[in-house]
Amino acid sequence: MIQIGAKGTLKRLDEMLESAMNGTFDETSYDETELSRLESRWKQYFTAQGQLVGQVKKERENIRTLVSDISHQTKTPLANILLYAELLDEKAENEEEKMLAGQIVRQTEKLQFLLQSLVKMSRLETGILELSPADGEIAPMIRETAASLQKRAEAKNICLDCELEERVRCRFDRKWTSEALGNIIDNAVKYSPEESRITIRIRKYEFYACIEVEDQGPGIAEEERAQIFGRFYRGKQMRQEEGVGIGLYLAREILEKEEGYIKVSSADGTGSRFSIYLPISQESAGYPGSEI
Structure with missing residues (x-):
């Protein structure tokens, strides 16, 4: 052998x-x-x-x-x-x-x-x-998504204020990123009081572009923040409003498939800020920005 x-x-x-x-x-x-x-x-x-x-x-x-x-x-x-x-x-x-x-x-x-x-x-x-992320400017997609929810905001006299830096480029699937962002803005409109303001802005960092959606709604209690992205989860204060609890879950799933992520900062009674992070495109990666 x-x-x-x-x-x-x-x-x-x-x-x-x-x-x-x-x-x-x-x-x-x-x-x-x-x-x-x-x-x-x-x-x-x-x-x-x-x-x-x-x-x-x-x-x-x-x-x-x-x-x-x-x-x-x-x-x-x-x-x-x-x-x-x-x-x-x-x-x-x-x-x-x-x-x-x-x-x-x-x-x-x-x-x-x-x-x-x-x-x-x-x-x-x-x-x-399957999502198909591609390099592109993100401001036009944000404006288009916000405009699609303008009538809903006007029905509650809510001001949708877009503070956008025009030349921020990142990798994203336009259709599905708009779906994710639309779910977040729709929630902000749904749960914000009348005659309040929702501010949408872009922040650019070294590796990510961040879309922030900040509202003046009831906020999210600390013990609930880790659960709001789960399927069918609805916060205790939100159950009187119509909804099925899928929007934030879908937003998270979409962003993860784009190699991005989402996080929320809030306090009970003080409004919420949802931050969507998307990878910066290669051609604009050298732009000076803040650290996350």
């Missing part, structure tokens, strides 16, 4: 690891040496791992199909319910009938929002949805 020296053993182990990482590992001719037995065990392990990966891919594809079916099958019925509720509102003969029709509209819109949020959450968690 040929004995392989220590150098030959290390070389063979290196070859085994290399082929395993490339997905081409195969057992060489079997004999009674310890190295050959190790090869045989590795072959069994990688075969089992390959089967597991295949099973995970199949389950992910099943989830993709289920999510697509849910989205497709619920879209038309909900749109029809909204249409009929609006017709009822138009034909209402008294205030009570108008109130009931309005309730149908609001609850249907809430259900639509919940289903859309669940679909987005499912796609993010299962990896079905």
Whole structure:
């Protein structure tokens, strides 16, 4: 029986690891040496791992199909319910009938929002949805997102004040970063008192651009700050407001997929400041800034 020296053993182990990482590992001719037995065990392990990966891919594809079916099958019925509720509102003969029709509209819109949020959450968690970050100026995206929520703010006489440095560039997926930022601004509008102010600003640091959303709302108690980014979590003071507790969770998931992050600073009764951090683009990384 040929004995392989220590150098030959290390070389063979290196070859085994290399082929395993490339997905081409195969057992060489079997004999009674310890190295050959190790090869045989590795072959069994990688075969089992390959089967597991295949099973995970199949389950992910099943989830993709289920999510697509849910989205497709619920879209038309909900749109029809909204249409009929609006017709009822138009034909209402008294205030009570108008109130009931309005309730149908609001609850249907809430259900639509919940289903859309669940679909987005499912796609993010299962990896079905892939973000495509690219270098670009971030101020235009912030303005566009704030403008989409302007009417909601005006309904409560809330001032949306954008203090933006024009030439800040970072890596982000425009559509999904706007989704994350929109969720944060929407929460600020929802929970802020009438005739208050929400300030949105950009700060530039050495490695990150920071978007701050600062409100004059009720604030967040210290014991709740670690929980607000969890799925379906709603703060004790916020439960009287309509909502499902998914917005901040989605924002965190989106930012993590962009190699960014989010944090909050607040105190009970003194307003909140949410800070979104996104990687600075390479071409502007040398810009002098503060330290985080």
